[in-house]
Amino acid sequence: MKLGAATAAGLSPDQGPPLLVPIFLFCMAPVSLIAAGGVIATSPTSQWLPAAMTATHIGTLGLLGATMLGALYQMLPVLAGSPAPAIRLGHGVGGLWVVGAVSLCAALWRPEPLRFFVAIAGLGAALGLFLGPVAIALSRAKARAVEVRGMTFAVLALGIVGGLGLTMAYGWATSALPANRAAWVTVHLCVGLLGWVGMLLTAISTQIIPMFYLTAPFPPRIASAAVWLGGVSVLLWTAGLAWGLSATTLAWTAAPFALYVWLIHPIVALKLLAKRRRKRKDVSVQFWQAGSLVAPFVGIAAALTLLSDDPRWPLLFGWLAIFGWGGLIVHGMLTRILPFLVWFHRYAPLVGEMKVPPMRRMFPPSRSGPALIAHLSAVGLGTVAILTGQPVVFAGAGLSLVISGLILAYAMVRLLPGLDADVGPCH
């Protein structure tokens, strides 16, 4: 029998980052949805290649990347018990990330060396300021659970994908792209989509899904094996590029982890969500379910990209992976985590001392529901547009994405302190 009072361990709000650090990064998500939608809706068919490259990087850097950087800052103290040191650098990370991402997208849209150099400087500095403190935090983490290992491998993948991307941007700027460009692009894509986005989403979901949606725990053996598989895969792809393996060989080595990320994990997630203990309507669950349902089609599109020369398949693969699977899940998590963060920072200390609004009212289904419908419409229309090549359908997809971003932006503005009279404390 053990005798003792409560452990004093706990997460102080002071241990988390200042609210503005993740919020600023999260704000890039709606802006990116609007920008990507605008590019897709307005680009003429003759410009489809630069438009696709631009929309891809708006999605990966703005929608997925920035949100995941903010989420990592927030999750490190909660899941790893180890906050990032020098957290105020996070403000600089956000600002530099915006400068770098905008410059890179502008450079891909209308190539100019200066734009590439600004992008390299901005994104390189942002990555450096982010990776250093986060790596220190992860090395100090006492917990060695699946999600912490997953975060570690994901951060490693971010460093690699960033290094590869910046090197290729330098190649674009100086007309000196690597000779084996296809292999570079393949590894950049595998490490970015699977090693960084896939690893972080799947590893974190092992905690987030049971915690937020009251499901049974994620099967620990599957989660643990997947994290190791993903970590080894990232190292294998990087080493394979250095060894001079072909793009096709490198792409096939991604198959095992891709199978987990886009088939096994979504099936497990859908089963857990279907059996959650409390089935109250929650739009963020529907975002998770939609993203998980899209995931197998990402895998199919990836396989078709490898097996066929049809140029539609890589386009469809990128579209479904970035704005379908990843975009829907990230969008959904924003509708859940944003109100939670704002509520916790603003109202948690006041609970019991004055009447405070419930968190559910801060990001109600009347806002997240239409955003989900618009986002899903965009994914569906974009798929049809890629398969049929009809400009009017591309315009519809882009417009839907813009609407989805506008709704998210409106909901976020309403959440920010001082701007929403409806959710102030009731004195």
Place this chain on the structure above:
Amino acid sequence: MSDQTAQIHALDVRPILAAGGEPLGDILAALASVGSHNVLLITAPFRPRPLIALLTEKGCGVAVHALPDGSHAVAVVKDAPVVAEDLTDLPPPEPLEAVLSADLTGQSAAAFWLPRYPSLLVPLLAKRPLSWAISVVEDGAALLLLRPQTDTAAAKAPVDAQAAEDNSAGPRP
């Protein structure tokens, strides 16, 4: 240590029963050593209905939490007929909200079953005139015992003397 300090004592009777023993004597002895308004947290391989009836008759508050393997965690609040509020089916931040909103006026103790170790709640409790103890059980759920503090000094540092001790009966997320 102030006698207002909340404490949870853990007793796992499964090994006793597995060895063919009778745990009632151990339970009553453990309960005798528990201070008034504190908790004896018993882990049993089944729902111990006769024991629950007996302890309720003795004026204790009893709240049972079923574990996935069929075992049961039985929280016994000594000399206080409070029943632990079950908040395990609430998503965050609702358990935090429910605990901090609880009216402890006139109560000597309050107990709550939470879905997990309340990392975000603990620093908020520290700012209130409360003493608390937390014990995490095998499925990750946590039992929280709250006791109002009238002694200001004790309220400011309710767990200093024992802060290094982990009162968890299981893994703490």
